Amino acid sequence: MKLQEADLRRRTMATIGLIRHGITDWNVQGKAQGLSDIPLNEEGRKQAERLANRLCDEEWDLIISSPLSRARETARIIASATGVSLTITDDRIREIDCGLIEGMTEEERIHKWGENWRELDLGMEKFEDVAARGTHFLEETYKRYYSQKLLVVCHAALIGLTLKRLMPHIFQTTYIENTSLTLLTKEQDEWVCKLYNCTDHLTSK
Numbered sequence: 445m446k447l448q449e450a451d452l453r454r455r456t457m458a459t460i461g462l463i464r465h466g467i468t469d470w471n472v473q474g475k476a477q478g479l480s481d482i483p484l485n486e487e488g489r490k491q492a493e494r495l496a497n498r499l500c501d502e503e504w505d506l507i508i509s510s511p512l513s514r515a516r517e518t519a520r521i522i523a524s525a526t527g528v529s530l531t532i533t534d535d536r537i538r539e540i541d542c543g544l545i546e547g548m549t550e551e552e553r554i555h556k557w558g559e560n561w562r563e564l565d566l567g568m569e570k571f572e573d574v575a576a577r578g579t580h581f582l583e584e585t586y587k588r589y590y591s592q593k594l595l596v597v598c599h600a601a602l603i604g605l606t607l608k609r610l611m612p613h614i615f616q617t618t619y620i621e622n623t624s625l626t627l628l629t630k631e632q633d634e635w636v637c638k639l640y641n642c643t644d645h646l647t648s649k
Contacts, residue, residue, distance in 0.1 A: 458586050459593045459638075460628045461504070462603050463522075465514040466491040467622040474549045477514075478542030484517050491623040491646060492518045496525035498625075498645040504528045505592040508585070510537045510599060518623065519597040528595065536581040539599035540574045543567025571605050578606030586630065610635045 466488030470477045484492065499522060509519035511533040523530040544566040545553055553561045585594065603626060604618035610628075620626070620641055627639040 457629050457631075458590050460582065460585065461593070461595045462626040462628065463495065463518065463595060463597045464600050464603060464620045464622055464624050465510075465512075465518040465597060466521075468514050470547075471622065475547055476542040476545045478539055478546040479512070480546050481513050483513050488514070488622065489517070489521065492521040493525065494645045495623045495625070496522045499526050499528075499595070503593060504595050506531055506589065507595045507597065508537070509533050509597045510539070510602075511535060512538055512599070515597045515599065519595075522595065522597070534581060536577040537596060537598040537602055540571075540601040540605075541567075541569035543569070572609075574602060575605040575609035578602050579609050582606065582610070582628070582635075607637070611637060 466484045468477065468482045468488055469485045470480070470482045471488075472485070495518075504526065505528070507519050507523050507528050507530040509515050509530065509532075515537075516533065519530050522528065545561075545568065548556075557564055557566070585596070600620040603620045604615075607615040607618055607626070614637065618641075621643050623646065624641040624643045625639060625645075626637065626641055629636055629638060
């Protein structure tokens with residue numbers, strides 16, 4: 445009986461696919477986007493379409509998106525191609541608030557504030573606060589949609605900082621590419637990353 449219960453639990457565990465939005469002009473230019481509502485560029489839309497084609501071969505139940513337009517457009521492209529319902533947006537998975545550096549490149553920040561600009565209080569949201577809201581979202585979503593497969597379209601800093609908080613023994617540093625797919629679930633009440641920053645759909649023919 446215990447083996448049957450364990451097998452059933454494995455089959456009914458939720459899977460959460462974290463997706464970074466497609467590329468934007470500000471990404472290309474190296475500008476901090478933060479809460480600035482920058483749309484996808486043409487390449488970003490093509491990236492989203494390629495990811496959508498990949499996801500068409502898989503079974504997903506629901507899409508949740510950040511409210512920022514670059515994430516919502518990515519989510520809409522996926523929903524249109526796969527037929528998966530895009531039901532809600534959630535402010536907790538928006539990008540980090542970059543404060544005074546939004547819209548600026550690294551070169552511009554150094555020119556204005558010097559090499560040590562990161563040590564200054566420039567109104568940026570604290571990393572730990574971003575990780576906390578990302579973690580709260582994932583924990584609540586996992587419980588609410590237990591046994592379902594969810595796609596969550598959001599942002600690089602949100603994904604990376606949340607992974608570092610949930611699994612610090614694995615993720616000391618992170619790099620999240622545009623339209624990458626990262627798969628999370630739980631085993632024995634511990635978060636497990638089944639796939640990290642996968643962009644095979646961008647290179648496959």
